[in-house]
Amino acid sequence: MNFEFSEDQLQFRQEIRRFMVNEAPLSKTRAILESSEHLDRTVWQSMQAMGIQNIMSPEQCGGFGLGAYELCISAEEIGRQLAPIPSLGCLYLAQQLLLQCEPSNIRDDALSKIGEGSIGCLVVNIDDHASTDIQLADNMLTGTNELVHNANEADLFICHAKDSQGNQYITLSYRDTSMNTRALSLLDNSCSAGTVTLTQTPALILASGDDCNKILERCLNHAAILLSFEQLGAADSALEMATRYASERSAFGRIIGSYQGIKHKLVDAYTLNQLARVHCYYAAWAMASSPDDVSKAAATAIISSSKAMSFIAKENIQTHGGMGYTWEMDCHLFLKRSRHYAVALGPETHWQQQLSSCLLAHSTC
Amino acid sequence: MNFEFSEDQLQFRQEIRRFMVNEAPLSKTRAILESSEHLDRTVWQSMQAMGIQNIMSPEQCGGFGLGAYELCISAEEIGRQLAPIPSLGCLYLAQQLLLQCEPSNIRDDALSKIGEGSIGCLVVNIDDHASTDIQLADNMLTGTNELVHNANEADLFICHAKDSQGNQYITLSYRDTSMNTRALSLLDNSCSAGTVTLTQTPALILASGDDCNKILERCLNHAAILLSFEQLGAADSALEMATRYASERSAFGRIIGSYQGIKHKLVDAYTLNQLARVHCYYAAWAMASSPDDVSKAAATAIISSSKAMSFIAKENIQTHGGMGYTWEMDCHLFLKRSRHYAVALGPETHWQQQLSSCLLAHSTC
Amino acid sequence: MDFKDTPEEAIFRTECAQWLATHATPKSAGQHQTFDSLAERISASRAWQATKAANGFGAITWPKALGGRGGSPIQEVIFREEEAKYNVPASVFNVSLGMVIPSLLVHGSDEVRARYVAPALQGKELWCQLLSEPNAGSDLGMIRTQAKRCEDGRDGWIISGQKVWTSFAQFAEFGMVLTRTDPDQAKFAGMTSFFVDMQTPGIEIRPIRQANGQEEFNEVFFNDVYVPDEQRVGDIGNGWRVTMTALMNERLSIGGVLPADLWQKLARNIQSQHRAVNDQSILNRLNEIYIHAHGLWLMQCRGLTALGQGKEPGPELSVAKIIAAKTLSDYCELMMDLEGSKGLLSAAEHGSHWQLIEDLWYGAAGIRIAGGTDEIVKNNVGERVLGLPPEPRLDKGKTFRELVSN
């Protein structure tokens, strides 16, 4: 029985935490929210220098070839700071997809580019990844996808496409003038998503045929697991913020955290996040060493971590009272982000269906 | 705008409450639970003397010909005492079904008998009232229904039957040697249900053809509304019990009701039951004067009142701590009853489906 | 029971509808009046209040002698129901006409009433209420803003301190301010109320930016502000009673919490999606929203019935705010979830109909706090309705000064 990060991994977490606290304080997220930008490139670059974009990349791509655990740990620390970086589009979707593809020069080049700080994105229909509006003909892509995470800042575009016969492909393109991206206005503008329109965009083939569905499914499950870790960190951070305030603020002659109305609420939040935590760890284990459990574990991780994040983000505001509702306090950063996380990879109902299908099929998925 | 019981009705409620408190203290329910009986005939008889079985019966059957409100009010007071009487099988199902049938000597005789204290029951497939295992041939009934509320004590049997061509009938039979009833052991043995087996039982026809479905549907909706009022009273009673204990018991030097952990929990219970209360009132209004709203209102009333009852029954035990878990205290009477109410007319999922169908069809049901 | 107007109510409703039809334009479906700025909204609201006042609809329940209609609370509700069908600006006069002026009517002098009531009714003068402070939110008894007798011979007071959460202070002509005049009394004693011209030197107003980016509320700083004694409202040391008069008036105002067609919109939205129609877990969420929204409407109907019979509305309305906030939040999140991953887009992408969803979603978090947090409401209901004992009072028998020095 060994259900805990190893000593090395825990030490790695401490390092990443120190790094993220220094490089990406909440003030940077707030600054992005106040600006017209959707991400902070200086944070992304220092992360590259730290090697985070290279954690899971194989050595031939300049990476460290580490397993899932270290990236999961990094995602948690990214979440703790609500870091305004393209983690979802690039690290959880594009990079994870590349890692699912057979090694090839095309793939390895893309991984190397990401390792060097380029931003990738995945052009896929998130709500129904069996379908796509991108057409492939003569190695050229044409079509529009209305919602692509981090598209506007992306240098690499991995696309799910079909040819006129309905055969599927996963392709790689580098940004050029044949593509148009438009940044979307989001409920949480410290995140980034865009509309991608391709017109005769040259494409390199990463995979084709029935493999594509399997690759996409695994990739989306991995993305869900990594996003769950990000939420875990964000929820922990919001709970710490609420606990700190509840330990300082007085009303009616008492510190408010001494009232059971506040205390029990924060314990409920703690309980939800501890439950999410073990499911995230289990999902990391599945991602690292038990592919058959990934589908069930990913759904469980994202359902439980979204529930915790949504609850804690709201009760953090509530604990702060009127102050919590001001722009000046950071509470609203967590509130907005909680909604973003809740639907970014499809709403809960999608994952509930995936989980119940797995449970009914018992151990077969 | 007039959304409250009238002065007369409120006075009627006070009378019924005084009557039920005197005639059916919780000790009678407890006595039934400890005995091999499933109901208390003396309570039923004094209710007959009081006229409760005659509230909605038309005057030609010896009844008062009152509307739905007075019966709803009575049901609430029955619930407040968890009275061990055949209210569900006889008043809410059998009598309501008879009231839906066209007047006839057969029907009127049955209503008169109930008015005189006889117990009626409805032999219907509660979980799928379109189907029945009772066959009608040559005015004789044959077949078994495994779960009939108050069957074991019933004198009158109203049956949903089909003939060999699949035509539907609603029939009336009086107890005779051709029928066999077996009392079932229940989670809450202060209620009563039985298996009914009919072998060539003579039957009188109350209704036939497509009318049967309509009659059954209306009857089950009315039963749901009346049972919701019964729950409302029971939940109020359990909440009063919890509130009283929380106002007396001390722990750590304080009355426990002064702790927000207890106080807020009881306010949550109060809130749930106040919500159930207005939905019950609305359903009573629909039953009395807006048949098109009955289906939606019945589903809403039973969903909201079951939720309140289940929550309050559990938190009443919790508020009482260890004492709440003893046989000596009355808390367990409410806990058991809450489960009985929750499934007696089909589980929540049935009513949720009915409600969402109504909402999607807007005002058409 | 029935949900129909009485004959008298129906006549009044017709009267309102006819007047509104000639003075305002009806809302088209789903329309929701928006303004480019808060200042524009305030101007529009002033103009609409002036029109109403000029035609006897400015304050339905006020006596005719004061320019009101001498109507019943039910008539007030009927007018609001009819008004809601028209494209008129949301009122910014609830605090002025529903709280401050009613308190002035009880506690102010004849001269004060003669001068201030009419301009407020006509929308010329907007009032704000200066109560909460950074360290006195839920616990108003702990306000520190002090008023000291002038020692330079003037018959007046010097007010210094900071107020917070004052709605529309940046647009208001006048404000009613609760101050501490004697810190050596218990916390609810030793307070005194004044009214002030918001342009008085030394008053500094800073709008507070909210989580949703809007700026309805303000911090108001009193930097040694001179106020003549004739602007005192009520006796010295009687400030809490003046404040309670204002707050009690608020309690009687019922309704208008949830958009009436909340669940219908949702039902239509679900029906247009094959997946959602066949997902009973989504349908159960619709059901719950219906149960809460319709339940709130029914609770309000019970309250109105009581008002119509000249009784106090039942205590169940106290919990309405808690249910309403949850229902709004659940509604908005289900609407977003129904959009799939596009639920993360803002109204700028979804189109203007989405602005309401976004506003309600942010608003829900605010409703749980404003006018008494969920926790305070539950304490009140637990103690006043269920009769449970209060928390131990640690401040009993202590003066304000002793409490602050802790």
Add this chain to the structure above:
Amino acid sequence: MDFKDTPEEAIFRTECAQWLATHATPKSAGQHQTFDSLAERISASRAWQATKAANGFGAITWPKALGGRGGSPIQEVIFREEEAKYNVPASVFNVSLGMVIPSLLVHGSDEVRARYVAPALQGKELWCQLLSEPNAGSDLGMIRTQAKRCEDGRDGWIISGQKVWTSFAQFAEFGMVLTRTDPDQAKFAGMTSFFVDMQTPGIEIRPIRQANGQEEFNEVFFNDVYVPDEQRVGDIGNGWRVTMTALMNERLSIGGVLPADLWQKLARNIQSQHRAVNDQSILNRLNEIYIHAHGLWLMQCRGLTALGQGKEPGPELSVAKIIAAKTLSDYCELMMDLEGSKGLLSAAEHGSHWQLIEDLWYGAAGIRIAGGTDEIVKNNVGERVLGLPPEPRLDKGKTFRELVSN
């Protein structure tokens, strides 16, 4: 990470499995050992404990010198996991061997240890723990049962008072009782522990009938019971420490809360019903039960991992009881709902497999109370894990006598 045994653990597991295979019969699927009476269950448990003790499995973590195995907490868990696969009686020795005797080992004299440890281990002597009282449930500091020095020359004490919630007192040979010896000290001081022969004259035991009709717990009355001073455990006034030693031992015992195949059973049940399989609201309830049940197992795995590394399990296990009670209740109610209206039948109609559902359903209400109510657990977690301040202590600086006279 992995969920496999280490090589050493695997060896130990095999050893346990082999021994169990020769001394017990494996469970068949869904089987759940039942007894006609509590007395029969106690006898069977005594016999099985004797067998285990005779073969070195009686107390895995106790030192060999005391008849234990000298094993680790992980080995204890492994043995329990393997034992759970066999048709053996549920142990009634958790209080004896997990709480009372470990406290006697710390606080008892050499003579006492020499006399009492072995018979307890061998299942010959069952112990109970006499702590709670009618007015001291959550707040054990308020116990009133008093022990007074004999004044007739005997070197002993006279105990009088009433205990409640004592498990298996009616079958126990001995009990450890917490008494008040000095009411003029603060509430947690002035208490002293004794052990007593449950047959001592003056001890009267009345079983408490529970909501589910069972009678595991008892009221125990002490009517001027003489206890020699040599049966005192620990110093005079040290009773709270003796009690805490016992309770701390309980905290280290992990696991076995939920039946391992909970959600699988439910999934199979749902799959057999066309309606349920197509109702996503039912499936979401299955999902939630899975999330809680599997989550609890994973929390336990984290705790075991810590134990295996010689560390304390993390604080998240403190909330496990709250989650477990809710999960059991939800599970049972979903199982009942799946039966449609037949969900109201008792196990007598459903068949013996239903007895477990019924027991767990009643049990869930008890779990929320026993060993610290949900509310007490949340207080502890809020204060000890999150570091939030405690409730104001109204009993601070007061003696027990002052507290009682309030």
